[in-house]
Each structure stands twice: as C-alpha cells, then as structure tokens.
Amino acid sequence: MLPARQKLTRGHHAAVGYKELPAIIKRLRAAAGVSARAVEFAALTAARSSEVRGAVWPEIDLDAALWTVPAAKMKAARDHEVPLSERAVTILRATQQQSTSDLVFEGGRHGRPISDTAMTKALRAAGAGDATLHGLRSSFRDWAGDRPITRAM
Template identity: 50%
Template sequence: MGDEMADGKTQPSARKSGQHPEKALSAAFVRAVKDPGKYFDGHGLFLKVERSGAKRWVQRIVIRGKRREIGLGPVSLLSLADARAAALENRKSARSGGDPLSEKRAASAVLSFEEAARKVHEIHRPSWRNPKHAAQFITTLETYAFPRMGRVRVSEVSTADVLAVLTPIWLTKPETARRVRQRIGTVMKWAVAQGWRQDNPADTISAALPRQEKGQQPRKSLPYAELPRFMADLRAAKAGDLTKLALELVILTACRSGEVRLARWDEIDLDRAEWTIPAERMKAKKAHRVPLSERAVAVLSEAKALGAQMGDTSGLVFPGIKAGKPISDMTLVHADRWLPF
C-alpha cells in the first residue's frame, strides 16, 4: 500500500515511513494515470494531473530559505527521465546559492530571432535617413532569415542557422546575401549587448562560405595630365547643358553627385565665391562650406542663366525635366554613355 497524499491520492511505490521516496513514479504510471491530483517522485518533483486530464511536472524546492514551486513543463514535452534530470539540476543550483526560478524566468525572456530583429529595427529606424534602407533592413530578413531561424531564440542561433540562410543566395544573389549577413550580425551584436550570448555567429562563417565572384570594378581614376582633354570632351558631349555643367561642378568641387544635383541657390553666394551645404544634406550631418574657384563661379553663372531661360522657379541650381525635380542621378552616374570616348 502506498502513502495517502494530502489531496487524497495514493502515491504508488511510496515507502511506509511517510517520506517521499526517490523515483517513486514509473513511465507507465505517468502515461496511464488519469485521476486528478499530485503524484510525488523525488527531489521535490511531482506530477500534477488536472481535472481536464492535462498533466504537467512541478518541483517544490527551497530557494534561499523560501519554499517555491517551479513549473517544468507538460508531460507531452518532458518525459519522466527529463523531468528528473531538470529537478536534480535545480536542486544542485539552489544548494549552491543559485536561483533556478529566476534563471528560468530570464531564459524565457530571451527573444526569438524575429522578435529581436524587429526590436533592433525599431531602435535603429529613427537614425536611418533613408526610409528605403530602413524598410529593406526588415524585408530582407523577412524574406531570407525568418523562415529558417525566425522562431529560434537569439541565444540559440548557431553558425549552422546562419549558413542555412546564406548558402542558397550567396552565389546567386551576392549583394543581397552580404546585406542579409550584415543585418543578421547587427541583430546578434544587440543580443550580445543584452547578455543573451557571447558571440556573433554571422562573423565566424567566412571560411565556410564559397568565394564570390567580384562584382563591378571601381572606375579608374583619370590622370591629371588628361583632364584638359576630358573637359573639352565633356563640353562637346551630346547631353543637356545643365547636365554637363553639373558634372563639371562635381569635378571642380569634389562634392558628391547628390550634393550637386540637389544644390539650391539660397546656399550659394556668387559674390563671395562660396557654397554652404546645409547639415541636413551632408552625410556627416554638419554644414559644409565649399570655396568656389573662378571656373566654378562661371559654371554656376551659366547654370543660373539656363535656369532663367527655362523659366524654372524651383530654386534648384540644376533643375530637371520635371518641374520641381533635380536632374537624375543616373544621368551623372552613367556619363560614360554619352561622353565621346
């Protein structure tokens, strides 16, 4: 006969001393039992059977002088052997001064990769000046990373998970793959900062990925001695006058094409030969003063006269075909298509 439990249920294989024995339950009993109640096994571990028929493991344990209960999980996910192992580890942790209940809560607080990625996206979005870039950060992860490892806790993401995401696109979509890897790495660095892991698996897989073919090569620089011929070719090219003047100003000022294309007359003082680019249009977010050479002033003067002939009122130095819009960036990027060489 077994000992009668507090809730009236009989614990099988219990000792007559009234103490709860170790390993009192059996796997067969756990599968078969249906009556609601608590069935003790050992190390404070007991099986709780609900009136609904649901079965789950619970452990009673003393943590730092206080008696607590820790839910270990349902029988459907945790076998008797696994529940015993978990209970023993909790008991060892508590005896050494640890708090297995707090540790369990901390582990459950770790976000999945998808949750962490969306959190990182929200944190960084205000700092991204380009809305398109902000959107691409999350859409590329939704497309390539979430289906494979979105539900994995960031603490558990492995190099194998990252490889599984990148391998199918590493050679076929090299630029996309590099960006996905970079964005996975950004999420992992955040997880490291949260204390949820010690490493960044996106940084340790280079040797496991095949070598990518080199993409478009950077344009070759033009020797200074050839500049006079280039400028003559530029002025003779079959392109719009404003387009040619814009490219010449890029050369004369060493400014980015976007800074030149979006230049406005209220930024330029021709009398003082000075152009002040406002902070909001600079990559470094600091206003930038550009001294203008004599030829640069002449270029801007020609552009002003052309704008007046067009009847432009946008305030842009280099207005495009569409009213209120600057000349296209692609027009300058692909200058080799209309230059005579």
C-alpha cells in the same frame, strides 16, 4: 596634410585618372546640357553627386564664390563650405540665367533635380569609360595625394 587612406570594405569606385581628367573636362565643356554642366561642377568641387543634384540657390553665394552645403545634406552632418573656382562660378551664373526653380541643376521636370543617370551618361559620353560620378572624388583625392606638401609662410 591629408589623412591616411582608409581601407574600403566595398571596393573602390571606378575613377578617371587625374592626368586624363583635363581631356574629359574639355569634352564636357563642349557638350550642351544641364547634365554636362552638373558633372563638370561635381569634378570642380569634388562634391558627391547627391550634393550637386540637391544644390539650391540659397546655398550659393556667387559674390563670395562660396557654396555652403547645410549639415542636413552632408554625410558628416555638419555644414560644409566649398570655395568655388572661377569656372565653377561661371557655370553657376550661366545656369542661374536659365533657372526656373530653387534647384541649381534641374532635371527635365520642373522642380525635380537632374538624375544620377543623366549625369553618368554625360560623364561616359565625355570619354570616362566605366568611371562613376563618385569616382570623380577619387580622382581629386589621388591628385591631391600626389601633390608635394607646401607650407605657407
């Protein structure tokens, strides 16, 4: 059901093995701070870090558990609907209570998104070694590629 993997000309981003990811997520959950929540949210949604960093509250529908990333923010230049897991909604509800702007994951300065560096530090502090934020997408792709195909009846 997934498209064939494409050959990359620039190489792969270092990824966390998907079997190791639950331990990383557990350590992220134990960590305080916006950066740990942003990384966990990125892992749960398989979103690019730029999409997570630029997420704003008007894109989020907590009641429908849906994040609609507008076309202008997407590499494919079309709206992208991301269904949100229960944990992702929990993260968003907690983050919303502390929000001081439209940004979901605000950095240390008002009205500025969290930095890639802060997110990378949180990922590494959780034991991800040299894995990159983009590598979390690879972890998801590897997991999805190893799952048996099931068809709904």
